[in-house]
Amino acid sequence: MSSNFQFTPENLEEYQDILRRYPVKRAALLPTLHLVQAQHGFVPAEAEQFVADLLDLPVVDVREVLTFYSLFHRREMGRHHIRVCMSLSCWLRGAGRLKRHLGEKLRVESGGVSADGQFSWEAVPDCMGACEIAPMLQLDKDYYGNLGNQDVDQLLEGFNGPPGDPELE
Amino acid sequence: MPTANLVSKHFGNEKARELDWYRAQGGYEAARRALFEMQPEEITEEVIKSNLRGLGGAGFPTGRKWTFVPKESGKPNYLTVNADEAEPGTFKDKYIMTWDPHRLIEGIIVCCYAVGIHTAYVYIRGEYVRPYERLRDAIRQAYQGGVLGEKVLGKDFKLDVFIHRGAGAYICGEETGLLESLEGKKGWPRLKPPFPAVVGLFDCPTVINNVETISHLPNIILNGGEWFAELGADRSGGSRLFCLSGHVKRPGVYELTMGSPMSELIYEHGGGILDDRQLKAVIPGGSSAPVLTADCVDLSLDFDSLAKAGSMLGSGGVMVLSDSVCMVKALSVVSHFYAHESCGQCTPCREGTGWLDRILMRILEGDGRRQDLDTLLSIAEYMQGTSICALSDAAALPVQSFVTKFRSEFEYHIQHKSCDVENPEPALAL
Ligand SMILES: Cc1cc2nc3c(=O)[nH]c(=O)nc-3n(C[C@H](O)[C@H](O)[C@H](O)COP(=O)(O)O)c2cc1C
Ligand code: SF4
Ligand code: FES
Numbered sequence A: 001m002s003s004n005f006q007f008t009p010e011n012l013e014e015y016q017d018i019l020r021r022y023p024v025k026r027a028a029l030l031p032t033l034h035l036v037q038a039q040h041g042f043v044p045a046e047a048e049q050f051v052a053d054l055l056d057l058p059v060v061d062v063r064e065v066l067t068f069y070s071l072f073h074r075r076e077m078g079r080h081h082i083r084v085c086m087s088l089s090c091w092l093r094g095a096g097r098l099k100r101h102l103g104e105k106l107r108v109e110s111g112g113v114s115a116d117g118q119f120s121w122e123a124v125p126d127c128m129g130a131c132e133i134a135p136m137l138q139l140d141k142d143y144y145g146n147l148g149n150q151d152v153d154q155l156l157e158g159f160n161g162p163p164g165d166p167e168l169e
Numbered sequence B: 001m002p003t004a005n006l007v008s009k010h011f012g013n014e015k016a017r018e019l020d021w022y023r024a025q026g027g028y029e030a031a032r033r034a035l036f037e038m039q040p041e042e043i044t045e046e047v048i049k050s051n052l053r054g055l056g057g058a059g060f061p062t063g064r065k066w067t068f069v070p071k072e073s074g075k076p077n078y079l080t081v082n083a084d085e086a087e088p089g090t091f092k093d094k095y096i097m098t099w100d101p102h103r104l105i106e107g108i109i110v111c112c113y114a115v116g117i118h119t120a121y122v123y124i125r126g127e128y129v130r131p132y133e134r135l136r137d138a139i140r141q142a143y144q145g146g147v148l149g150e151k152v153l154g155k156d157f158k159l160d161v162f163i164h165r166g167a168g169a170y171i172c173g174e175e176t177g178l179l180e181s182l183e184g185k186k187g188w189p190r191l192k193p194p195f196p197a198v199v200g201l202f203d204c205p206t207v208i209n210n211v212e213t214i215s216h217l218p219n220i221i222l223n224g225g226e227w228f229a230e231l232g233a234d235r236s237g238g239s240r241l242f243c244l245s246g247h248v249k250r251p252g253v254y255e256l257t258m259g260s261p262m263s264e265l266i267y268e269h270g271g272g273i274l275d276d277r278q279l280k281a282v283i284p285g286g287s288s289a290p291v292l293t294a295d296c297v298d299l300s301l302d303f304d305s306l307a308k309a310g311s312m313l314g315s316g317g318v319m320v321l322s323d324s325v326c327m328v329k330a331l332s333v334v335s336h337f338y339a340h341e342s343c344g345q346c347t348p349c350r351e352g353t354g355w356l357d358r359i360l361m362r363i364l365e366g367d368g369r370r371q372d373l374d375t376l377l378s379i380a381e382y383m384q385g386t387s388i389c390a391l392s393d394a395a396a397l398p399v400q401s402f403v404t405k406f407r408s409e410f411e412y413h414i415q416h417k418s419c420d421v422e423n424p425e426p427a428l429a430l
Helices: A009-019 A026-042 A046-056 A057-068 A088-092 A096-104 A149-158 B020-024 B028-037 B040-050 B062-067 B092-099 B101-115 B128-143 B175-182 B213-214 B217-223 B225-229 B262-267 B296-299 B303-308 B327-341 B348-366 B373-383 B392-407 B407-416
Strands: A079-086 A119-124 A135-141 A143-146 B078-083 B121-123 B160-165 B208-212 B237-248 B252-257 B279-283 B316-321
Touching: A009 B020, A026 A057, A026 B062, A026 B160, A079 A096, A088 A096, A088 B237, A088 B316, A096 A119, A096 A149, A096 B348, A135 B101, A143 B128, A149 B078, A149 B217, B020 B062, B020 B101, B020 B128, B028 B101, B028 B217, B040 B062, B040 B101, B040 B217, B040 B225, B062 B078, B062 B208, B078 B101, B078 B175, B078 B213, B092 B101, B092 B213, B092 B237, B092 B303, B101 B128, B101 B208, B101 B213, B101 B217, B121 B128, B121 B175, B128 B160, B175 B208, B213 B217, B217 B225, B237 B262, B252 B262, B252 B316, B262 B279, B262 B296, B262 B316, B279 B303, B327 B348, B327 B407, B348 B373, B348 B392, B373 B392, B373 B407, B392 B407
Parallel strands: A079 A119, B078 B121, B078 B208, B121 B160, B237 B316
Antiparallel strands: A079 A135, A135 A143, B237 B252, B279 B316
């Protein structure tokens, strides 16, 4: 079977580099899926076949792994993705309030995308390893903590800029 | 002095992640000594003497673990460094990788030389993008500076270090779930035995150690195992990073020698209880550790003391709960996490975690029944020792300890359909 998804030349090179790290091809699966998501924003169904072909795996194996891990997306997300920590230390310091505020601000429930497509967000039960700055969230690559409602407002405004904003990667 | 700076010395120092600066401070001297002045067995011997215990959670003696790797298996040996750091309440390894990545790399060299390993993987949780970048850059420098690669520090000893990023699954912190994940599968833990030291990554002998455990090795080489052992308590050598969070004025990472008093951590370093309220409870070793009541401040922070008190030192995640907390709601937050993270392979864990979560929700919604507490306790009992990995036990222990030690709060909830704590943090609706 052929697939419509392709790596960019740079990512193809990166993929070759990934392969060299492991004695067994299959071990490259997680890094390869990360690379797909970095290029495309999520892992579309065509990419499952593409990755399966690359790594000589049945496509069901790719699907099984893809759906096991919570950081992989299988549908289009907002331009920025937010994950709010709901684990114990954050809950003790107001994660519930943070979650309510974010939902009201973005006018969409956890798991959804804001109407302008700018932000998607989810409340996650896992501790993100940043309890010293509870309550906290992850926005794209970075952690933001000690968040009052106003801090959240400012944070979102900062990321609402036009495309080309240096903060946006 | 119970405060220590064996692994936290460079935290906050932007220069420390530069190879040249690190070397100018005496960095990689321990690795050089290990490679050029010691036999591999001597290194393991020093680590055994040091009483270094695994700092990822289980506290297994590190040197002894290395001796389980068979001498002549005819296969390559591997090191996997556990940087998954997913136990709720734990955030220390992030600091090492962010601020002092060369210390970790140096520890990796020491371990690999001692055990005869030429390939190491650092399995880092996917959320840690910035710590990953820091470590990646440090590894690049190390290759360029002749610290890693074909000839480590000029010695005829080859070592490759690769980083492998996880993708959001608590269970991949469990050592065999981690191996499965590294092999490109979903993180379903393996039945033991065989233990990873004999059959591990790619079916080869594999050492698995936590980031902080490995990062203590350079100091042990430089100062000797006895020195490290003496710094600590009975059978817990040296120091460790404590992750203090929850209701304290100054949450953060604090390095203390093993055996330091809990009161020092919470009141001196943490600045005492938030809003000057009363201390109600402490979860001392990540959310899997049984909860302790306020009188625990007199306990010593080392593996044996906390085990004797019926809890565990675990991952060093110390979570502090003030008297503003409703313990039913707090437990439900914890139990919901385990229900979400059970991988589903074993019936007692898959069904048990979900059942605990639902009963607690029901109590919070005002539909609790008189027999619910006994049901909770019997499920928790049944979940221990009946599954492939320790997640099932980790989910059961908080339930057992919360319900036993704070039983009246649970009973009040069931009887009155409300809370006997004034203005508590609302329960989480997920
Ligand atoms: C459910 C579960 C989750 C775990 N998560 C982690 C983790 O995130 N990081 C870690 O270092 N160890 C974790 N462990 C412990 C590992 O299985 C293993 O004992 C440890 O990595 C060994 O290294 P150490 O001896 O240096 O501590 C976990 C264990 C269990 C049962
Ligand atoms: S105990 Fe739970 S998490 Fe561990 S293997 Fe069994 S089902 Fe999975
Ligand atoms: S509980 Fe939120 S980062 Fe740990």
